Amino acid sequence: MQYIGRFAPSPSGPLHFGSLIAATASYLCAKSVQGQWLLRIEDVDKFRIKKNSIDSIISTLENYGYQWDGKILYQSQRTEAYQHALDSLNTLTYPCTCTRKFLQQKSPASTYGYIYTGFCREQISNPNAAQFAIRLRTNNKTIYFNDALQGSYCQDLETEVGDFILKRSDKMFSYQLAVVVDDEYQKISEVVRGSDLLDNTPRQLYLQQCLGYHHPTYLHFPIATTENGKKLSKQNHSPEITTHHKRQTILQALNFLGQHPPSLDHFSSLEDLWDWAIKNWNRNKIPAQMTLSEYYPHLS
Ligand SMILES: [Zn+2]
Numbered sequence: 001m002q003y004i005g006r007f008a009p010s011p012s013g014p015l016h017f018g019s020l021i022a023a024t025a026s027y028l029c030a031k032s033v034q035g036q037w038l039l040r041i042e043d044v045d046k047f048r049i050k051k052n053s054i055d056s057i058i059s060t061l062e063n064y065g066y067q068w069d070g071k072i073l074y075q076s077q078r079t080e081a082y083q084h085a086l087d088s089l090n091t092l093t094y095p096c097t098c099t100r101k102f103l104q105q106k107s108p109a110s111t112y113g114y115i116y117t118g119f120c121r122e123q124i125s126n127p128n129a130a131q132f133a134i135r136l137r138t139n140n141k142t143i144y145f146n147d148a149l150q151g152s153y154c155q156d157l158e159t160e161v162g163d164f165i166l167k168r169s170d171k172m173f174s175y176q177l178a179v180v181v182d183d184e185y186q187k188i189s190e191v192v193r194g195s196d197l198l199d200n201t202p203r204q205l206y207l208q209q210c211l212g213y214h215h216p217t218y219l220h221f222p223i224a225t226t227e228n229g230k231k232l233s234k235q236n237h238s239p240e241i242t243t244h245h246k247r248q249t250i251l252q253a254l255n256f257l258g259q260h261p262p263s264l265d266h267f268s269s270l271e272d273l274w275d276w277a278i279k280n281w282n283r284n285k286i287p288a289q290m291t292l293s294e295y296y297p298h299l300s
Helices: 017-031 053-063 079-092 100-106 175-185 195-211 246-256 270-280
Strands: 004-007 036-041 093-096 133-136 142-147 151-156 164-167 190-194 217-221
Touching: 004 017, 004 190, 017 036, 017 190, 017 217, 017 246, 017 270, 036 053, 079 093, 079 133, 079 164, 079 175, 079 195, 133 195, 142 195, 142 217, 151 195, 164 175, 175 195, 190 195, 195 217, 246 270
Parallel strands: 004 036, 190 217
Antiparallel strands: 093 133, 133 164, 142 151
């Protein structure tokens, strides 16, 4: 089977260093085995899209020399496919009219936000509500999987997460549904992404099972955190990647991923650097945990 990987940024701002690490890890996992690397823009949530960020992400990737295969997939153009998948789940789903406020007051908190304890499973809690979300029954499922880097992982969906949303009350499809439908559509064989998404994976594996899809394998690399353990993101002002110092930036990403490339003066061009990175990529060298400050001290 051919290796097919993907990078799926959400256009909520320009590319930052944390996403560059995700791009680099998934790119090298694919290119080092002559696989395909697909680019997907996760613009399913139109309320989170920042103006111009799609163009900016694509041009940054181009500038840095990433070469994706085939056409870019835009989640905003996949509404029909998501609806089709949702319809096929039939009685596994049900409408939920709980408001956010109600859930905040009545639901047990968890590391995933709150646990939905099934208020609307048998009967909707507010029959007069004009708006409703669609949830998937978790049916007392415990999901186990083996992550290529983080090892075995287990989550009891019903008690740790609860029935989760596939379509929101504002008619937007959820990230969980979109990502699962697209991974199947693009025949992704391995998902390489940050460990901040590790706890989403059991929901996605369960949804794949409900839809009769194949299961990709998963590799969750450590996410870039600042010294005080905060995730590096647009929200905490991680610097936007500029098109200056491209080789330095890629070298930093490679260092973060445990690859220990030679110093900058070893490479006469960006192409040289990518050649080295593809030829020498060793996924077993990626550390399972890391703080960014070890390699990028001025960010913390
Ligand atoms: Zn409900």
